Amino acid sequence: MDPYSAEGELINLHNHFHQGQYQEVIDYDTSSLSPENAVPAQVLVLRSRIALGQAEDVLAEIKGSKGSELAAVAALARLTLGDAEEAVAAVKKLAETEGENATVQVVGGTVLQAAGLSEEALALLSQHQGSLDAVALIVQIHLQQNRNDLALKEVTAARRWGQDSLLVNLAESWVALRQGGEKYQQAFYVWEELAQAPATSSIVTLVSQAVAELHLGRTEEAEAALDQAIKKDPSYAQAIANLLVLNVIAGKDSAELTAKLQAADASHPLLTDLEEKSALFDKAAAKYSPKVSA
Numbered sequence: 001m002d003p004y005s006a007e008g009e010l011i012n013l014h015n016h017f018h019q020g021q022y023q024e025v026i027d028y029d030t031s032s033l034s035p036e037n038a039v040p041a042q043v044l045v046l047r048s049r050i051a052l053g054q055a056e057d058v059l060a061e062i063k064g065s066k067g068s069e070l071a072a073v074a075a076l077a078r079l080t081l082g083d084a085e086e087a088v089a090a091v092k093k094l095a096e097t098e099g100e101n102a103t104v105q106v107v108g109g110t111v112l113q114a115a116g117l118s119e120e121a122l123a124l125l126s127q128h129q130g131s132l133d134a135v136a137l138i139v140q141i142h143l144q145q146n147r148n149d150l151a152l153k154e155v156t157a158a159r160r161w162g163q164d165s166l167l168v169n170l171a172e173s174w175v176a177l178r179q180g181g182e183k184y185q186q187a188f189y190v191w192e193e194l195a196q197a198p199a200t201s202s203i204v205t206l207v208s209q210a211v212a213e214l215h216l217g218r219t220e221e222a223e224a225a226l227d228q229a230i231k232k233d234p235s236y237a238q239a240i241a242n243l244l245v246l247n248v249i250a251g252k253d254s255a256e257l258t259a260k261l262q263a264a265d266a267s268h269p270l271l272t273d274l275e276e277k278s279a280l281f282d283k284a285a286a287k288y289s290p291k292v293s294a
Contacts, residue, residue: 010037010040010041013028014166017048018166019166021200026052039067039103040069040103043069043073043107046061047076050077055078056077058073068101069107072090072101072103072104072107073103075088075094076110078090079111079115084114087115088115091104091108091111095108099127100129102134105124105134108124109125109134109137110137113144118144122138125137126138132167135154135167136167136170136171138154139155140174142154143174148179155175159172173187173190177215184216185216187212188209188216192209196209202232203229206239207229207239210225210239226243237261240261241268243257258271
């Protein structure tokens with residue numbers, strides 16, 4: 001059985017993680033968990049610490065530890081610290097010998113996808129046996145590939161056996177944001193419920209609510225949600241990036257937010273995309289020279 005399933009004792013810890021409540025995961029009392037769930041719980045705690053910028057500490061803590069699960073987490077920490085080559089090499093080695101391990105699949109798949117190896121990530125994830133974490137990551141990869149049809153297929157299949165799992169609801173909302181139209185409202189309901197309830201609110205759910213609001217054209221509501229997120233963490237790159245987008249939509253100056261985003265995450269996809277488009281524009285413009293009449 002999936003240790004993170006609704007029937008498992010890790011359901012609350014698992015939900016905290018996917019709601020972006022990383023500190024709650026770290027503070028969770030795991031002393032009463034059954035022995036077979038000790039490692040899955042440890043993995044969630046370590047991944048939460050990495051998400052909060054503690055990758056270096058995590059790597060030092062688990063150095064020399066045995067077990068494929070911790071080896072996969074170590075690879076994720078290395079990737080976060082900028083050592084993508086070593087991280088990918090470690091995951092590929094794990095995939096050869098421990099490809100059926102659920103943690104290797106999900107954490108390893110995360111590393112491979114982040115390194116731009118989508119097909120290898122999907123090949124590893126396809127070995128899962130009823131893991132909603134694997135399904136959620138597969139959905140994210142398909143959406144990044146602009147294969148909304150495949151993402152929808154995964155979610156529809158998962159709904160049959162995942163039922164009302166939080167991850168199924170989240171995955172459906174991701175797909176809904178790509179489908180557009182009335183689906184925007186459907187996605188909004190999911191994120192608003194999570195973002196505005198004290199027990200489930202986090203910077204992640206607030207930013208996700210704001211994204212849904214933006215798609216619905218509700219810029220004031222989106223700004224309010226992003227302001228809440230930034231108050232929780234002024235350096236949270238995703239909140240800054242979406243507020244930057246909102247400012248552009250509203251016709252406001254975005255120079256200050258661009259500088260803040262560069263300080264928070266110089267390699268953020270939004271900045272990378274802007275740099276690439278700027279370079280393409282300059283290249284195209286260079287082909288033309290102004291005609292000056294005498």
